[in-house]
Amino acid sequence: MNTTTYVVIPVYNEAGVIEEVIRDIKKQGLQNILVIDDGSTDNSAALAAAAGATVLRHMLNRGKGAAVTTAIEAAILLNADSIITMDGDGQHNAHDIPALLAAIKTHDVVLGVRTFNSHVMPLSRRIANFLGNAATRLFYGLWVNDSQCGFRAYSKKAFRKMKTVNDRYEYDSEVIHELAKHKLTYTEVPVEVRYTPYSLNKQYRQSIMNGVRMIVRLLVSS
Amino acid sequence: MKFYQYIIAGISLWFIATRLLRFLRREQSQSLFKFMTFLVIWSTIFLIAVFPRVASYLAALAGLNGDGGMIILLGFIIVFLIIFKLLSVIEHMERNITQIVRRDALRDLKYKQRT
Numbered sequence: 001m002n003t004t005t006y007v008v009i010p011v012y013n014e015a016g017v018i019e020e021v022i023r024d025i026k027k028q029g030l031q032n033i034l035v036i037d038d039g040s041t042d043n044s045a046a047l048a049a050a051a052g053a054t055v056l057r058h059m060l061n062r063g064k065g066a067a068v069t070t071a072i073e074a075a076i077l078l079n080a081d082s083i084i085t086m087d088g089d090g091q092h093n094a095h096d097i098p099a100l101l102a103a104i105k106t107h108d109v110v111l112g113v114r115t116f117n118s119h120v121m122p123l124s125r126r127i128a129n130f131l132g133n134a135a136t137r138l139f140y141g142l143w144v145n146d147s148q149c150g151f152r153a154y155s156k157k158a159f160r161k162m163k164t165v166n167d168r169y170e171y172d173s174e175v176i177h178e179l180a181k182h183k184l185t186y187t188e189v190p191v192e193v194r195y196t197p198y199s200l201n202k203q204y205r206q207s208i209m210n211g212v213r214m215i216v217r218l219l220v221s222s
Numbered sequence: 223m224k225f226y227q228y229i230i231a232g233i234s235l236w237f238i239a240t241r242l243l244r245f246l247r248r249e250q251s252q253s254l255f256k257f258m259t260f261l262v263i264w265s266t267i268f269l270i271a272v273f274p275r276v277a278s279y280l281a282a283l284a285g286l287n288g289d290g291g292m293i294i295l296l297g298f299i300i301v302f303l304i305i306f307k308l309l310s311v312i313e314h315m316e317r318n319i320t321q322i323v324r325r326d327a328l329r330d331l332k333y334k335q336r337t
Contacts, residue, residue, distance in 0.1 A: 056328065059323055059326055059327075060319065062324075066323070070323075070324045073328055077328070077332060
């Protein structure tokens with residue numbers, strides 16, 4: 001049976017890498033690529049459209065969580081059977097997509113788990129990730145190995161059931177809450193993370209302060 | 223207990239009960255943080271209404287004993303409530319803005335689906 005999988009990429013000012021990200025996904029044989037341009041001030045949207053993605057545009061920057069939620073609503077409209085979410089800054093390797101696709105056949109949600117190796121991931125991000133995992137466990141009652149990884153796959157059942165409200169990076173933790181709330185089955189799949197000078201220079205990525213900020217937001221909205 | 227103490231205690235219990243029900247119903251706007259904050263504030267008001275000496279004890283505990291201690295303590299509570307209300311209003315507005323932005327982003331897609 002043929003299934004329709006959409007790859008969802010929330011994008012904010014990623015003109016430098018978005019074409020390459022889309023090309024890499026297409027090399028994996030996936031043609032349905034949905035880019036949510038979250039109010040970029042550069043030409044990310046035009047470049048993504050030129051590279052062959054379907055582009056939806058937020059007129060204002062609302063955050064990664066808001067962009068993924070918009071993509072999920074779009075996926076429902078497009079009658080997608082499953083979706084894969086990945087970051088638009090090139091830190092996720094499209095070579096890992098087949099592993100996620102294989103796992104989503106038997107689970108409702110597949111969570112990517114990044115390599116927490118000191119040679120690969122900077123210390124500040126490992127601390128931020130630990131804070132994120134701990135906050136997720138505290139507020140949502142479920143411990144997962146990487147609550148902050150955006151490389152995930154969702155079955156139709158999962159993305160139709162999930163109702164999230166967080167707009168920013170705490171969205172990734174809220175998904176864990178939805179897993180527990182709706183008793184969705186999940187598995188964790190190791191994924192490669194590529195910290196390039198480009199992705200490390202991006203603002204508002206995982207840092208210790210952002211980990212603390214996320215905990216405060218979880219407190220207000222949990 | 224005087225009549226006004228019964229009134230304040232009743233109001234406090236009513237607020238605690240309604241908030242508890244909203245939290246138990248898992249209303250999306252009712253977060254754990256909000257519920258705990260309201261519980262602490264209205265429980266304190268209830269205690270002060272039933273046992274007025276608690277107010278003096280709390281003021282002394284906070285180092286605010288003296289003539290103006292109670293007024294400063296009440297001032298803190300009122301400022302905290304105002305900030306909390308403002309945060310809730312901002313959060314609500316943020317979510318409304320996101321809804322509008324999302325509706326706009328999906329408009330073309332919905333149009334294509336219909337035609």
